[in-house]
Amino acid sequence: MGFKTRWRRTASAAVGILFVALLSVLPAQPAAAATGQISGLAGKCVDVAAAGTANGTAVQLYDCNGTAAQQWNVGSDGTVRALGKCLDVSGGSTADGALIQLWDCNGTGAQRWSVSAARDIVNPHANKCLDVTGNTSANGTRLQLWTCSGAAHQKWTAPAAGGPGTPSGFVVTEAQFNQMFPGRNPFYTYSGLVTALGAYPAFAGTGSDTVKRQEAAAFLANVNHETGGLVHIVEQNTANYPNYCNWSMPYGCPAGQAAYYGRGPIQLSWNFNYKAAGDALGLDLLNNPWLVQNDANIAWRTGLWYWNTQSGPGTMTPHNAMVNGAGFGQTIRSINGSLECDGRNPAQVQSRVDAYQRFTGILGVPPGANLYC
Known part of the structure; x- marks a missing residue:
């Protein structure tokens, strides 16, 4: 996230990675x-x-x-x-x-x-x-x-109810989600995402079926870029951690100078974003920002909060960019445009566009126009 979110983390080597370990033992029978x-x-x-x-x-x-x-x-x-x-x-x-x-x-x-x-x-x-x-x-x-x-x-005909490929009400099935993120960290569960969607019914629920799928693909493509394919829960450049406290805010940084680093699918950062997201979601994220890296549902909710309500350095929310036809490029501008758009970092923009085109392909819809910012 850029502007009112963080000065962009670098893609440096993983330092202090806070992973959730891969599960080594599965239950005797899977749910659903x-x-x-x-x-x-x-x-x-x-x-x-x-x-x-x-x-x-x-x-x-x-x-x-x-x-x-x-x-x-x-x-x-x-x-x-x-x-x-x-x-x-x-x-x-x-x-x-x-x-x-x-x-x-x-x-x-x-x-x-x-x-x-x-x-x-x-x-x-x-x-x-x-x-x-x-x-x-x-x-x-x-x-x-x-x-x-x-x-x-x-080609196979397999049992469908509750299994991979079964719609959950979200336009992206679990099978498609797994195809998009084959190496994802188990922290980022499909069920956590689907549960979080309840707070924002307009997300991937507005307009034609094509627009709904395009918006889902756009959100997940930006998430893919921010997290390295849903691998990283927290920002990898630990040297940036002390930089996300704006002491001019009246509430300060009660969790500590270095507590407001990027976390979750959109890498929520800065004390004022934790305050605003927490207020919107009914959570005390200002005092306990670690909730975002410890609870998958909360992590997904912060990402959807930003997508649906924040314009960042852009002129519209990412949600509005997709449902009003402004195009995928405007979602990039709203998330990190001050550091990536207008030729500032074309490689980062291309990474997002590549993921979006791949994901719209999985969902069977065209990507639409205005892919770049």
């Missing part, structure tokens, strides 16, 4: 899941060979038969489970041809899957698709990981 067969090529089903439960048991294509070996639990946490274990890429490989197997659930990228609207089952860690080896429908054909091609042997 659907169970059923996953069918694909020639109408055959994803099957656990001989209904085995040993780690490394082959996952294959087989005639659909309704047995437990073909009952897959597609969870909103990105796992796909059968017989109490997870669909897994052998060895955690990201290479074409890596075989698919059953393995103890462990929370690694090798066990994360996203069902797209186009019926691809994608492993975001590898950015590759679940594929039938050799494009053959013979019983026992192994499933593998392969570069997504859109071919028939990569």
Whole structure:
């Protein structure tokens, strides 16, 4: 964020990164899941060979038969489970041809899957698709990981209710969110974002379906840039931390000179922004700015607060820029225009534009005009 937010952090090496560690153990069954067969090529089903439960048991294509070996639990946490274990890429490989197997659930990228609207089952860690080896429908054909091609042997019909790809009321499904942020920090949960949306119903809820999706893509593209792909919770340049206290404000900096550094999806910074955001959200962020880095829902709410209510160095809020047709470039101006727009830092602007174009592609809408500032 620029102007009344912070003097821009640099993209220097990560110093003092405050990460939430990746979860190493998943619950026995994910919440909000659907169970059923996953069918694909020639109408055959994803099957656990001989209904085995040993780690490394082959996952294959087989005639659909309704047995437990073909009952897959597609969870909103990105796992796909059968017989109490997870669909897994052998060895955690990201290479074409890596075989698919059953393995103890462990929370690694090798066990994360996203069902797209186009019926691809994608492993975001590898950015590759679940594929039938050799494009053959013979019983026992192994499933593998392969570069997504859109071919028939990569198309699947999976249980939808509650699982990846299921609309939550937000125009971005969880599957699409995971596709946008394959390496995100677990702190930035989809559920935290969806819950936070309740405070700003106009966000991604105004205008045509195209405009709604464009606004969601625009918000998430700027978030992507600010956080390095939803990786960083706090500003990485710790040398900047003491710079965000404006002592001319009557309330001062009660949390300390260096307490108001960038946090959350839009990297909220400066004591006056913490005061204003806290007042709007009913939270004492001035005295406890650490809430933004410790609570995912609060973090998302501060980002949406800025997007929907603040103009920053621009002339309009980012929300208004998207719903009134001013274009994506004006969202950049409102967030960090004083340091990036009008030729000041074209590489940073391009980073935001690239993400926006990628995200509108995922959502199936054109990016519109006026992409640059």
